[in-house]
Amino acid sequence: xxxxxxxxxxxxxxxxxxxxxxxxxxxxxxxxxxxxxxxxxxxxxxxxxxxxxxxxxxxxxxxxxxxxxxxxxxxxxxxxxxxxxxxxxxxxxxxxxxxxxxxxxxxxxxxxxxxxxxxxxxxxxxxxxxxxxxxxxxxxxxxxxxxxxxxxxxxxxxxxxxxxxxxxxxxxxxxxxxxxxxxxxxxxxxxxxxxxxxxxxxxxxxxxxxxxxxxxxxxxxxxxxxxxxxxxxxxxxxxxxxxxxxxxxxxxxxxxxxxxxxxxxxxxxxxxxxxxxxxxxxxxxxxxxxxxxxxxxxxxxxxxxxxxxxxxxxxxxxxxxxxxxxxxxxxxxxxxxxxxxxxxxxxxxxxxxxxxxxxxxxxxx
Amino acid sequence: xxxxxxxxxxxxxxxxxxxxxxxxxxxxxxxxxxxxxxxxxxxxxxxxxxxxxxxxxxxxxxxxxxxxxxxxxxxxxxxxxxxxxxxxxxxxxxxxxxxxxxxxxxxxxxxxxxxxxxxxxxxxxxxxxxxxxxxxxxxxxxxxxxxxxxxxxxxxxxxxxxxxxxxxxxxxxxxxxxxxxxxxxxxxxxxxxxxxxxxxxxxxxxxxxxxxxxxxxxxxxxxxxxxxxxxxxxxxxxxxxxxxxxxxxxxxxxxxxxxxxxxxxxxxxxxxxxxxxxxxxxxxxxxxxxxxxxxxxxxxxxxxxxxxxxxxxxxxxxxxxxxxxxxxxxxxxxxxxxxxxxxxxxxxxxxxxxxxxxxxxxxxxxxxxxxxxxxxxxxxxxxxxxxxxxxxxxxxxxxxxxxxxxxxxxxxxxxxxxxxxxxxxxx
Numbered sequence: 154x155x156x157x158x159x160x161x162x163x164x165x166x167x168x169x170x171x172x173x174x175x176x177x178x179x180x181x182x183x184x185x186x187x188x189x190x191x192x193x194x195x196x197x198x199x200x201x202x203x204x205x206x207x208x209x210x211x212x213x214x215x216x217x218x219x220x221x222x223x224x225x226x227x228x229x230x231x232x233x234x235x236x237x238x239x240x241x242x243x244x245x246x247x248x249x250x251x252x253x254x255x256x257x258x259x260x261x262x263x264x265x266x267x268x269x270x271x272x273x274x275x276x277x278x279x280x281x282x283x284x285x286x287x288x289x290x291x292x293x294x295x296x297x298x299x300x301x302x303x304x305x306x307x308x309x310x311x312x313x314x315x316x317x318x319x320x321x322x323x324x325x326x327x328x329x330x331x332x333x334x335x336x337x338x339x340x341x342x343x344x345x346x347x348x349x350x351x352x353x354x355x356x357x358x359x360x361x362x363x364x365x366x367x368x369x370x371x372x373x374x375x376x377x378x379x380x381x382x383x384x385x386x387x388x389x390x391x392x393x394x395x396x397x398x399x400x401x402x403x404x405x406x407x408x409x410x411x412x413x414x415x416x417x418x419x420x421x422x423x424x425x426x427x428x429x430x431x432x433x434x435x436x437x438x439x440x441x442x443x444x445x446x447x448x449x450x451x452x453x454x455x456x457x458x459x460x461x462x463x464x465x466x467x468x469x470x471x472x473x474x475x476x477x478x479x480x481x482x483x484x485x486x487x488x489x490x491x492x493x494x495x496x497x498x499x500x501x502x503x504x505x506x507x508x509x510x511x512x513x514x515x516x517x518x
Numbered sequence: 519x520x521x522x523x524x525x526x527x528x529x530x531x532x533x534x535x536x537x538x539x540x541x542x543x544x545x546x547x548x549x550x551x552x553x554x555x556x557x558x559x560x561x562x563x564x565x566x567x568x569x570x571x572x573x574x575x576x577x578x579x580x581x582x583x584x585x586x587x588x589x590x591x592x593x594x595x596x597x598x599x600x601x602x603x604x605x606x607x608x609x610x611x612x613x614x615x616x617x618x619x620x621x622x623x624x625x626x627x628x629x630x631x632x633x634x635x636x637x638x639x640x641x642x643x644x645x646x647x648x649x650x651x652x653x654x655x656x657x658x659x660x661x662x663x664x665x666x667x668x669x670x671x672x673x674x675x676x677x678x679x680x681x682x683x684x685x686x687x688x689x690x691x692x693x694x695x696x697x698x699x700x701x702x703x704x705x706x707x708x709x710x711x712x713x714x715x716x717x718x719x720x721x722x723x724x725x726x727x728x729x730x731x732x733x734x735x736x737x738x739x740x741x742x743x744x745x746x747x748x749x750x751x752x753x754x755x756x757x758x759x760x761x762x763x764x765x766x767x768x769x770x771x772x773x774x775x776x777x778x779x780x781x782x783x784x785x786x787x788x789x790x791x792x793x794x795x796x797x798x799x800x801x802x803x804x805x806x807x808x809x810x811x812x813x814x815x816x817x818x819x820x821x822x823x824x825x826x827x828x829x830x831x832x833x834x835x836x837x838x839x840x841x842x843x844x845x846x847x848x849x850x851x852x853x854x855x856x857x858x859x860x861x862x863x864x865x866x867x868x869x870x871x872x873x874x875x876x877x878x879x880x881x882x883x884x885x886x887x888x889x890x891x892x893x894x895x896x897x898x899x900x901x902x903x904x905x906x907x908x909x910x911x912x913x914x915x916x917x918x919x920x921x922x923x924x925x926x927x928x929x930x931x932x933x934x935x936x937x938x939x940x941x942x943x944x945x
Contacts, residue, residue, distance in 0.1 A: 203623045206602040207838075291938065358776050375771040378718040380924040464591075464719065468920035483595035485909050486619075487945070 196220070196492035203486050219493035223293050228286025231279045239278035246271025262511040292469065292477065293494070300474045303388060303455055308448045310392040312441065315399035320429060323407045333404070340397030344457030351390035352377070352462055377463050383471050387458040395451070399444045406440035407433065446509040450502050474498055539849035541583045543571060544610035546593040557863040561801055563794050566867055574856040581849045594908065601625055606837040609850045611663070614651040614831040618903045621654040627836040627847070628657040637851035639858050647898065648872035651831035660835035661854040663861070664869035666793045667829035667894050668725050670819065674812035676787040680704040690819035694758040697821060701767035704787050712767045714786035717922055719773035721915040725828035726790055729818055730755035732826035732899045738914070741902045743943040748936035756921060756928050758821065763922055770922035784809025796868025800886045815868070815887040817894050829898030831872070870895055906942050913938045
């Protein structure tokens, strides 16, 4: 046996840290960083999926034309009153951020986030196609709107129902353990199974919901093809599906709250709903923020539910961004255009990640 | 002894590895678990095609076929992604309407007459429309398998109750006004809907409107790439259908499965759907428990000047990269030849055969309901060839659904459809 030091021992701490990080960095670089920049690169080209596969020279550099073709139009104008309701809502958001911050009911970063959201809403909602004008891609912005609506309905739905279930199940009995498992079970199903289950549930001919409405004397709703209910249908299926993770996070948060607080509260006659409102909720604030931001990022990427349950219909009411990207890339073979939309989606999700980062940092201080 | 045995085993393994050509096959039509090898016994598109493939796998010397798992709804997306990744299946099925898109980029192998006859396929036996279906810029790019079209599937008991049967044949309308009249008459006599179709999911409603436009001598776009949807013919075609919805003589909210179920339950006298379900409905009508007992498959009626119904063809193709491997190419051709050979078995689905020798055979004439829709081959139509056919169909489906599911005004929907289709044709 030689007594020479093994080469590994000669490394200092930093060097071995890099060595241990290497597998991660390689995988991360290869499967996330490289594809991302490649995607940006493709988005700057007129790039037909099939054509380039058979002739690599068939792509053409077009700069930002894909972005213009997707997001802009002819005679696009801006006015502070183009969409009064949305823009007023944006102004109210700015006002609320300022006043709440002044009265110290909102902290710096949260106020800035709310204020920026208000400014963005006020500015974006004011853009419209003027007379004789048109959007080059008439479906893109409505699709973005549908995606935002989906997120806007799903995230509060998941958060509130998961919170209530977690609060109800936060007891150490066997029955509660069983129920916790049951509620979590839906989470392990794949999107195909979930959508299949809910398509049967929503079916106006054989579905459970239709049978119940018929028993109570109503005529069954054609959930998936009625414009008033199609979005609600995919939101309901999604809430049922993604309840589990949020519930587990809330349960963990709940178990972190010291029992002393509840005992002290009970002495002051603060029990039940009041205890939930004044003790549980304030102590869960961090978990709630985390759940909301994770859900926002997750649900912006909705695809399967819309693709499998409604095919984006009726009349594009449930068309969402990822499905539009998918169709553009694979049905229409327009990879450049699809990549431009994907970069747009990345920017939105990146913005929410930054918000999460800011909020998380602030609470550590 | 032991060595000898091992040696023989090894030799066998090597020999079979050297001669057996593995062919991967991509298809839609849905899954069939136990199709078996008997091409004469299976029922329904999925099982009939799989039984033919299984038989090919068993009977063609030195070729073993692996059917890839694919999904109907996303078939072309999957196939395109496979081409883009450089791993397309060795043979795959597609529609006639996709040929310009795939052959246009050189994705498909051009099959010479020598290749075809060498494998035992005689292109001269194909009908003219079948030969057109696989021809692009003068070259043959595939082997046709059928001509399929929209039919009117009829519940004869409901029609008889409404007095709409003469000489054992259904009396079908010859004008939009008569259509409305028949529908009212049937509702009055039976309380059921006159017409059902998938107006809410797949583009079957689109194909109905297209047929009614072609019957007036119009089309949705011209060969030179100009959208022509925003006109009186389209307006009339759409209103021919919406007049039924307005009086509750048809329900636009049923999707494919629900509309089919309502027909099988005896809740609709007519179902507009393709030739692919004739054998399935025949089998269902024979069952005691279904509401449909007396089934008739009729040609799409002519409501305007000329006869027309939407039609397409399923064809089998070989990707161009396969041609670089001569043995694989020849094995792939053998598979296509086997499918071509079993054209009459495939026709059992209800599709029309593509080989003249099959069309003239007694076996073909003896297939159920065949004579009832003998006129369909003559009125078969489709839109002009276009590379983004799929996207155009989706635009029409969306705008038409907006009319009947969300009450969008017809004028607005047709104007929007015209702009969007023009955008697609201009891209």
